[in-house]
Amino acid sequence: MTSDALEDARSMGRRLGLDLIRNISPTGPSFSLRRATVVSIDLTSGGYTADLTVGGGTLHAIPITVDCLGCGPGDRVIVETYGTQSFVTGVLARPGAGASMQHAKFRFQDTNSFKGDAYGGANEIIVNRGARLLHVNLSGFQSTVNLSAGFPVWLYSSGPKPSRKISLGCVGAVVSGNWGKQADWNTDGSITLLGGLGSSDRVICQRFSMPIPDGVEFT
Structure with missing residues (x-):
């Protein structure tokens, strides 16, 4: 491999690395926080996942973090997205939270x-x-x-x-x-x-x- 080809390969590697960092960094442009409502909870071989409604659309089979294992249908939750991967990471409110006891x-x-x-x-x-x-x-x-x-x-x-x-x-x-x-x-x-x-x-x-x-x- 010539020195020019080696430098081109290194340059491409740096660009790919930067793209990867942008996709997974919580401060990068592809990080987002959204509010969603739990529709259903399912247990898969990889753990618990949730189907959600968010922004007028639906998300399916979103992994649930340990902090949110107690969430259920109707709960308002936080969805964090890193690149193309989303997670349910927090519970905002439960049905009837504003109602009197x-x-x-x-x-x-x-x-x-x-x-x-x-x-x-x-x-x-x-x-x-x-x-x-x-x-x-x-x-x-x-x-x-x-x-x-x-x-x-x-x-x-x-x-x-x-x-x-x-x-x-x-x-x-x-x-x-x-x-x-x-x-x-x-x-x-x-x-x-x-x-x-x-x-x-x-x-x-x-x-x-x-x-x-x-x-x-x-x-």
Whole structure:
């Protein structure tokens, strides 16, 4: 190879290198940030991808970064594009983020069987759709009956109901024993206290927040 040919090859290599840098550099002309709405999420052999609507058009099979694995249909997201490759990199908002929180209200199944605490919890679950959180605030009570299995201690009064049963985990503890009490929020709106309960057991409930499980909606 002559010196002129070698120099031409080097010059071409430099031009190709500059073109590559322009295509992948976040400060180069081919970098862009766009807002999009998630239509659907798919799991492929290469990981999770999203179909999106953006600027009146659609994008298909866009890879989702680790920070956005919890995004879902309807979410507003950030799409970063480097050259010809795009990624979903951030969640801007979720459906209902601007709406007021909803309050699910409950009452004891029988106030003689389950004597609620004076100045106890509000017997409600606040559904925070925007943050995808449940704020649980149940009242403690004194039991006057024996229960051998799970029982719907709290009945539905008003507000949203879950589309499928939600495990609330440990909602409180029995004062006379060394064990906690778990509960489920059912699709009919009632809350079932799991396990047995004695006729003199005193249940102290704790106030806590938890994530709304994936796939659960409220009616």
